[in-house]
Amino acid sequence: MVRLQRTLRTAVEFEGKGLHSGERVSVRVLPAPQDTGVEFVRTDLADSLPIPANIRFHSSRDRRTHLERGGAEVDTVEHLLAVCYGLGVDNLRVEMSGREMPGLDGSAAMLVDLFQQAGTVEQRSQRQVFRIEEPVYVRDGSATLVALPSDNGHLTLQYVASFSDPEVDGGSFQIDVSPEAFSKEIAPARTFCLASEVEALQAAGLGRGATRENTVVLGDPATVLRMPGEPVRHKLLDLLGDLHLLGADLNAHVIATRSGHRTNAQLVRQLLDVMEAEETGGLIRRDTGLDIREVMRIMPHRYPFLLLDRVLEIDGYQRAVAIKNVSINEPFFQGHFPVRPLMPGVLQLEAMAQLSGVLLLRKLEHTGKLAVLWSIDKVKLRAPVEPGDQLRIEVETTRMKGELAQVKGKGTVAGRTVCEAILTFTMVEP
Known part of the structure; x- marks a missing residue:
């Protein structure tokens, strides 16, 4: 369904430690003109270029979404991007005083509250919508992602979880993405890891900002879930944030099995190739490419x-x-x-x-x-x-x-x- 682009009515600010780096970072999210998209700006780096939230600026990193341009990099931006997709906010300037987005409570609930308090305004340009006509499929080992054509006019997400630890149950969850459903069913789900992974993650320099409050440890008897199927719901939160890198609202039914950020990015790249091929009739535009x-x-x-x-x-x-x-x-x-x-x-x-x-x-x-x-x-x-x-x-x-x-x-x-x-x-x- 075609809609007008939106931005925030007023700026929002927050700060906190990154989930992986443990470094404290301050963030200002500012309204931006139509057709800007979401751009990240490292205010701690002199003369750094804005980093568009676009798959072209994505680089693969373990357990997080990483964007870079020139010498500037930003990490763990998937929760904020999921909020942008889920609430339909398209144009923002996100100023960060460091590399990693604060993890807050490990979910996107606090960001949803901030965005809703700020309010949104419609802009004159229409938001691009991409409706796929044929299935798009990605497989990476045991992880699979498939985007299927859909006639319901919106994005449906489904995740089927299966964990390497046999004592940890998997499960599945499906949602028709809308601001209401996203805010209630997906945004509150916190990030997670397996108890068997903790030492390896710490040895790799990850999880330095993780706490019992912001990270669900599966397989630990002391863990209390915030909601049923919280880990699977969080997987959908991450997937939605990565799908924002397409730069368009997606009309499709996306089914994920054991996928993570790397597989998500592969799907987005394939979707972008299909979208650009349809826009150009399968030909590379003369003003953008060379044979x-x-x-x-x-x-x-x-x-x-x-x-x-x-x-x-x-x-x-x-x-x-x-x-x-x-x-x-x-x-x-x-x-x-x-x-x-x-x-x-x-x-x-x-x-x-x-x-x-x-x-x-x-x-x-x-x-x-x-x-x-x-x-x-x-x-x-x-x-x-x-x-x-x-x-x-x-x-x-x-x-x-x-x-x-x-x-x-x-x-x-x-x-x-x-x-x-x-x-x-x-x-x-x-």
Whole structure:
């Protein structure tokens, strides 16, 4: 159902410790103009860019939703985003004095109260609605997510839980998302973990702000639930927050089994691909993407060293997204390695550098020059890239001065980060 966009009538403020970092952070949530979306701003970082609540700025992290842009990062924003989706609040500026959103009581109930006290106002632009026509399916190990077409005009969520500890019961819960149902049935559910996970989470540096009040410990006899099926309801809270990263209201029936933030993000990416394909008739818009012939007009690289198949998006000279379809016929697989073909990490970085060159050479004063790699920093190769994978490369300009430019890059496969680095270039005459 089409509706007008909304923002808050007045600002709200709150503070508290992050569930994972334990650090105290102050937050101001301010009204924002129509078509802004939800943006996070790190007030403790000088000259940091706003971070849109969009899947394009998502990076995978354990047990939380993480967004980043340039050098700025925000963590554990899923509860606030779930409130935005559940209450239908679309445009906000969220100022944070630190990296992690306060955990408050472990649920979204306090945020719902603050938003309702502030009130909302309608704006002139319509909120985008995406109604899927075909099922969209994601599987990651034992976790599955499927979005099914629906004619009911709203989003229905269903979660089926099954925990690794056989002594902890699972269960299921389903809800038709509306402000009333969200506020009553989903928002009060607190975050949780298994008693058997506590030591491992602490060893990983997580849960430093967790307490008996804000975290349900399943398998602990002392635990008292706030409501029946509280853990399953909280899973729906997290899922709704992650679905907000699509940037549109979803008309679908989404069924989740054992899914978490990583699987949720994979589904959102697939939904975004389908939505954009429908908007463009399956074609990449000329003003936002480049096919291989257009890439070759910009870049001097040629087979077998041209490692981009298509540029999907270009935003000025600030950001670009491209894909590399990794085929078993790639020359490097003949020797790396014959018994277990893997795309070399240095070639993943080269693909990142080539996309950076496409982006940087769009600037008028760089026309006709070469973007020569000057240095590579903070390289992380997180997972293998194998034949049949589609490597999605995203780069963003973080600094540009004179003939020098710095770019932050990331590569993903099926929504999972496989490589990341910071690249510095100098522009030279050929």
